[in-house]
Amino acid sequence: MRRVLKSRGRHQAREEARTLATRGKRKQAAEAPEDKGRYHHGDLRQALVDAAVALIAEEGFGALSLREVARRAGVTHAAPYRHFADKEALLEAVAHEGFRAMAREMRERMAPHTGPLERLYAAGEAYVLFAVRHPPHFRVMFGPHFTRPMSPPPEPEGEQGAFTLLVSSIEAGQAAGLLRPGESRPLTLTAWSLVHGLASLFVDRQLGESPQGAEAAEALARVQTRLLVEGLRPPARG
Amino acid sequence: MRRVLKSRGRHQAREEARTLATRGKRKQAAEAPEDKGRYHHGDLRQALVDAAVALIAEEGFGALSLREVARRAGVTHAAPYRHFADKEALLEAVAHEGFRAMAREMRERMAPHTGPLERLYAAGEAYVLFAVRHPPHFRVMFGPHFTRPMSPPPEPEGEQGAFTLLVSSIEAGQAAGLLRPGESRPLTLTAWSLVHGLASLFVDRQLGESPQGAEAAEALARVQTRLLVEGLRPPARG
DNA sequence: CCCAGAATGTAGACACTGTAAACATTGCAT
DNA sequence: ATGCAATGTTTACAGTGTCTACATTCTGGG
Numbered sequence: 236m237r238r239v240l241k242s243r244g245r246h247q248a249r250e251e252a253r254t255l256a257t258r259g260k261r262k263q264a265a266e267a268p269e270d271k272g273r274y275h276h277g278d279l280r281q282a283l284v285d286a287a288v289a290l291i292a293e294e295g296f297g298a299l300s301l302r303e304v305a306r307r308a309g310v311t312h313a314a315p316y317r318h319f320a321d322k323e324a325l326l327e328a329v330a331h332e333g334f335r336a337m338a339r340e341m342r343e344r345m346a347p348h349t350g351p352l353e354r355l356y357a358a359g360e361a362y363v364l365f366a367v368r369h370p371p372h373f374r375v376m377f378g379p380h381f382t383r384p385m386s387p388p389p390e391p392e393g394e395q396g397a398f399t400l401l402v403s404s405i406e407a408g409q410a411a412g413l414l415r416p417g418e419s420r421p422l423t424l425t426a427w428s429l430v431h432g433l434a435s436l437f438v439d440r441q442l443g444e445s446p447q448g449a450e451a452a453e454a455l456a457r458v459q460t461r462l463l464v465e466g467l468r469p470p471a472r473g
Numbered sequence: 474m475r476r477v478l479k480s481r482g483r484h485q486a487r488e489e490a491r492t493l494a495t496r497g498k499r500k501q502a503a504e505a506p507e508d509k510g511r512y513h514h515g516d517l518r519q520a521l522v523d524a525a526v527a528l529i530a531e532e533g534f535g536a537l538s539l540r541e542v543a544r545r546a547g548v549t550h551a552a553p554y555r556h557f558a559d560k561e562a563l564l565e566a567v568a569h570e571g572f573r574a575m576a577r578e579m580r581e582r583m584a585p586h587t588g589p590l591e592r593l594y595a596a597g598e599a600y601v602l603f604a605v606r607h608p609p610h611f612r613v614m615f616g617p618h619f620t621r622p623m624s625p626p627p628e629p630e631g632e633q634g635a636f637t638l639l640v641s642s643i644e645a646g647q648a649a650g651l652l653r654p655g656e657s658r659p660l661t662l663t664a665w666s667l668v669h670g671l672a673s674l675f676v677d678r679q680l681g682e683s684p685q686g687a688e689a690a691e692a693l694a695r696v697q698t699r700l701l702v703e704g705l706r707p708p709a710r711g
Numbered sequence: 712c713c714c715a716g717a718a719t720g721t722a723g724a725c726a727c728t729g730t731a732a733a734c735a736t737t738g739c740a741t
Numbered sequence: 742a743t744g745c746a747a748t749g750t751t752t753a754c755a756g757t758g759t760c761t762a763c764a765t766t767c768t769g770g771g
């Protein structure tokens with residue numbers, strides 16, 4: 236009977252907002268209102284992902300440590316290793332969540348539209364807006380933090396990923412004769428580069444002079460996607 | 474007389490290639506062929522920058538530690554603090570070196586051309602090529618590793634920086650009637666986003682299918698800058 | 712219902728990191 | 742020559758990623 240009554244004051248940092256992905260539809264696990272110090276967390280895995288995102292958002296990337304993440308989730312420093320092999324594995328989970336959420340937001344913004352060009356506008360704007368609204372996810376998704384190659388994000392049930400959405404938008408535009416014909420890949424790469432570059436510049440605060448709010452970003456994204464599509468039109472000049 | 478003869482075997486890791494920036498024109502400091510264990514390094518500051526870049530290139534960003542950098546430069550782990558207040562300050566030096574080098578490479582590639590469009594092509598291609606050829610610098614320049622805002626890169630002697638080069642190229646094109654008129658900033662942002670996005674996608678290995686070599690990158694950059702300029706032409710359709 | 716094993720969380724340890732303070736060595740200007 | 746400023750070294754400390762051994766809880770088959 237070594238060390239009986241000890242450390243009774245843990246588990247106070249539970250309860251986090253379900254920010255992204257899997258919105259609301261966690262199994263059954265969480266949140267009986269009394270957080271009485273139960274040994275098992277319920278859904279520690281997701282709690283760690285959420286804590287990591289929050290930590291990056293609040294303190295920046297340099298402050299991201301597994302131990303602090305564990306602290307915020309209300310568990311000891313070794314507990315994360317029951318769910319992630321690695322610090323990098325945790326980041327991979329964040330990235331996957333980001334990829335799923337980005338594709339979802341793109342689909343949602345595209346859904347109301349039927350015209351190929353309007354759908355392409357929507358896709359591009361959603362791409363940029365996702366980055367602006369979720370910088371930690373975007374940074375993890377595309378940042379330099381992975382040594383081993385990241386496993387591909389799981390796309391559940393035939394839902395199209397972000398890149399696939401762009402490609403099919405472009406090809407639809409070509410099929411309708413609204414974009415210049417030929418190989419779709421160069422055009423896709425142009426579109427992808429444009430929105431990715433704009434998003435990156437926003438997230439990395441390189442747009443010092445320009446206003447920084449999300450609504451300003453939306454306006455800029457709108458202008459830029461219009462300019463882009465203008466450039467991808469069939470060269471009907473005479 | 475505490476600890477007299479000790480640690481005679483340091484200073485074996487001297488001599489590094491002068492990779493970027495300040496090419497060759499270091500004061501007088503370095504490289505008397507005998508590296509006999511002199512106490513003072515000669516140009517430790519630059520050696521640390523070089524070592525950091527090499528380390529990132531070889532082992533990835535996660536492996537970057539001040540202590541390993543110091544080890545590679547052949548000094549003890551505290552020596553860097555005589556030259557940099559911080560780990561972040563060292564990274565800032567890397568970024569500055571990168572900004573200077575990128576602007577230089579852009580200027581060099583633009584120099585042979587006089588036509589505004591050709592100069593714009595050259596600027597864009599050089600931007601992408603810099604990223605492909607110097608991924609560590611590019612990552613540090615635009616990565617998420619700075620908590621405090623980075624001090625602006627020093628632009629010696631009226632030399633134009635990378636962004637300034639882009640802006641003036643665009644405005645020259647407008648003045649010549651080769652690009653659509655009006656506010657130059659949206660067009661500049663389009664161009665910048667395009668090349669920055671392409672560069673980022675390359676550096677972060679998101680272009681899995683496409684070939685990865687530097688020559689492939691050059692070809693892609695060429696195609697994309699042509700497409701871009703095509704899109705920025707005056708809308709003379711009719 | 713019970714209880715054995717599987718899941719999950721904890722405690723402790725180790726090597727490594729960033730950073731600071733005190734000290735040692737060297738170069739330079741007077 | 743000498744004293745000071747610049748530069749490099751030692752030592753120390755808290756925080757980190759990860760491993761191993763241990764404790765607690767959950768779950769399903771008798």
